[in-house]
Amino acid sequence: xxxxxxxxxxxxxxxxNLLPVIMFGYTxxxxxxxxxxxxxxxxxxxxxxxxPVCYLxxxxxxxxxxxxxxxxxxxxxxxxxxxxxxxxxxxxxxILVRPGQATQRDIxxxxxxxxxxxxxxxVLTWDPTPTWPPDDNNNDLDANLWLEAPDPPxxxxxxxxxxxxxxxxxxxxxxxxxxxxxxxxxxxxxxxENTTYYYGVLNYYAGYAGVPPITDSxxxxxxxxxxxxYYEYSVPSEGEGDFWYVFSIVTDGTTATIQExxxxxxxxxxxxxxxxxxxSEIELNLRPPKGE
Numbered sequence: 660x661x662x663x664x665x666x667x668x669x670x671x672x673x674x675x676n677l678l679p680v681i682m683f684g685y686t687x688x689x690x691x692x693x694x695x696x697x698x699x700x701x702x703x704x705x706x707x708x709x710x711p712v713c714y715l716x717x718x719x720x721x722x723x724x725x726x727x728x729x730x731x732x733x734x735x736x737x738x739x740x741x742x743x744x745x746x747x748x749x750x751x752x753x754i755l756v757r758p759g760q761a762t763q764r765d766i767x768x769x770x771x772x773x774x775x776x777x778x779x780x781x782v783l784t785w786d787p788t789p790t791w792p793p794d795d796n797n798n799d800l801d802a803n804l805w806l807e808a809p810d811p812p813x814x815x816x817x818x819x820x821x822x823x824x825x826x827x828x829x830x831x832x833x834x835x836x837x838x839x840x841x842x843x844x845x846x847x848x849x850x851x852e853n854t855t856y857y858y859g860v861l862n863y864y865a866g867y868a869g870v871p872p873i874t875d876s877x878x879x880x881x882x883x884x885x886x887x888x889y890y891e892y893s894v895p896s897e898g899e900g901d902f903w904y905v906f907s908i909v910t911d912g913t914t915a916t917i918q919e920x921x922x923x924x925x926x927x928x929x930x931x932x933x934x935x936x937x938x939s940e941i942e943l944n945l946r947p948p949k950g951e
Contacts, residue, residue, distance in 0.1 A: 687733075687734055687758055688733075688734055688758030688759055689730075689731045689732055689733055689734060689756075689758060689759075690732055690734050690756040690757050690758055690759060690760050690761065690762060691728065691729060691730050691731070691732060691756075691760070691761040691762065692714070692728075692729045692732060692737075692739060692754055692756060692761070692762045692764055693726070693727065693728040693729070693761050693762070693763060693764075694726070694727065694763050694764045694765040694766060695721075695724070695725040695726055695727075695765045695766075696710055696712065696721045696725045696726075696727060696741060696765075696766045696767075696768060697725055697765060697766070697767055697768070698747075698767070698768060698770065699767035699768060699769050699770070699784060699841060699842065699843050700769075700770050700843060704765075704767075704787075705725075706721070706723075706724050706725020706726075707721060707725050707747065707768055708721050708722060708723045708724070708725060709721060709744075710741060710742060710744060710747070710768070711741070711742040712727040712729065712739060712740070712741050712742075712766070713729075713739070713740050713741075713742070714729055714732050714737055714738070714739050714740070717729055717730070717731065717732065732756045733756070734756045734757055734758040735755070735756060736753060736754070736755050736756075737753070737754055737755075737756050738751055738752070738753055738754075739751070739752045739753075739754055739764075739766075741766055741768065745771075746770060746771060747768040747769065747770055747771060748768070748769050748770075748771060748881075748889065750766060750767075750768055750769070752764065752766055765787065767784065767787065767841060769782060769784070769843060769881065772883040774883065774884065774885045776825075776847075776849070777825065777847045777848060777849045778848050778849060778850050778851060778884070779847075779848050779882055779883060779884050780834075780845055780846070780847050780848075780882075780883045781802065781804075781845065781846045781847075781848070781858060781880060781881070781882050781883075782842070782843045782844070782845050782880070782881045782883065783800060783802045783842050783843065783844040783845070783860055783878065783879070783880050784841055784842045784843050784844075784878070784879050784881075785798070785800050785840070785841060785842060785876045785877055785878040785879070785894075786798060786840060786841070786875075786876050786877045786878075787840045787841040788840050789839040789840045790839060790840075791864075791867075791868075791869040791870050791871070792869050793868060793869055794867065794868045794869060796864045796867045796868065796869060796870050797838045797839050797863070797864060798839060798840040798864075798870075799837075799838045799839070799862075799863040799864055800842070800844070800860050800861065800862060800863065800873070800876060800878060801816055801817045801836070801844070801860065801861045801863050802816070802817075802833065802844045802845075802846050802858070802860060803815070803816045803858070803859050803860070803861055804816075804823075804831060804833075804846050804856060804857070804858050805856065805857040805930050805931075806829050806831070806852060806854050806855075806856055807854050807855040807856075807857070807930065808852075808853070808854040808855075809854075812930055813829045814928070815829070815831055815832065815833055815846065816833065816861075817833060817836045823846075825847050825849045826849075828852070829852060830848065830849040830850045830851075830852060831846065831847065831848045831849065831856075832846070832847055833845070833846050834846065834847050838863075846858070851908070851910045851912070851915055851945070852910075852912075853910065853911055853912040854910070855907055855908065855909050855910075856907060856908040856910075857904070857907045857930050857931055858880070858905050858906050858907070858908075859902055859903055859904040859905055859920075859931050860873070860878055860880065860894075860902070860903040860905060861901060861902050861926050862876065862901045862902070862903075865901035866901070872901075873894060873900075873901060873902070873903055873923065874894060874895060874896055874897060874898055874923060876894055877894070878893070878894040878903065879891060879892065879893050879894070880892045880905045880906075882906075882917065884943070884944070888944075890917065890941060892905050892906065892919065892921060894923075895921060895922065895923055897923070898922060898923025898924075899923060899925075900923045900924045900925040900926070901925060901926050902923070902924050902925060902926035902931065903921075903922075903923055904920045904921070904922050904923075904924055904931040904932070904933055905919075905920060905921060906918060906919050906920055906921075907920060908943070910943075910945075913945065914942070914945070915942070915943040915945055916940050916941065916942055916943065917940065917941040917943060918937045918939075918940050919937065919938040919939040919940070919941075920933045920937065920938065921933070921938050922934065922935060
């Protein structure tokens with residue numbers, strides 16, 4: 660019996676040695692979130708005062724310098740809501756709150772898009788870091804749009820010779836190109852042609868030293884229409900390649916459908932294709948072209 664007792668005692672001692680690691684390796688609690696709310700369209704990141712920032716019922720209103728602070732937030736991945744105003748769209752940010760720490764998160768607000776002259780605007784935003792060490796490569800994501808017809812397809816991107824035209828065919832153009840973080844990089848479509856559109860985002864400096872993959876870019880794409888209608892897509896967290904194929908629009912001139920693609924692939928300057936195919940579809944409301 661003593662041999663069995665000694666063996667059991669040794670086993671218990673072994674378990675006791677593991678207990679602190681298993682039971683006490685993680686300490687939960689509360690933390691804080693703080694930062695500045697700024698205007699995404701401003702190159703100088705102008706602060707936005709008087710905007711409510713909330714996690715559930717815990718709220719703060721940005722001060723004159725755009726600062727906010729949320730205290731006693733339970734640790735974990737939390738969704739923080741920044742309220743809409745007459746000038747800005749509502750924004751939702753996912754933030755990892757750590758116990759006993761203040762997480763710094765500056766938040767950019769997208770100004771409400773003027774749609775008085777176009778059918779829709781597609782707005783790209785991403786991580787605000789300007790350059791990546793060690794070589795200071797630009798944090799540069801590029802919006803790309805293809806029109807399938809007429810043949811050959813029309814390609815719109817940041818190349819000075821391929822920025823499109825919003826006054827005549829293709830009635831789509833790149834309005835703003837940002838090369839050092841965040842954006843907002845904007846493509847406008849004045850009116851839909853009778854064709855299929857393909858929209859995606861290129862991580863321009865992918866493969867250069869220090870440049871993270873596009874899956875780590877925090878990229879978001881929003882499609883805006885009149886009446887504060889917009890659709891939002893977030894970059895997938897997994898995938899191999901330097902290009903995020905976000906959506907296509909199929910239209911015959913009387914009906915139009917947004918087809919969510921949402922895959923990471925390798926860029927080859929040609930019309931993209933997702934191996935998994937369409938993820939979801941949304942019918943668009945059409946209206947007469949501007950000026951008619």
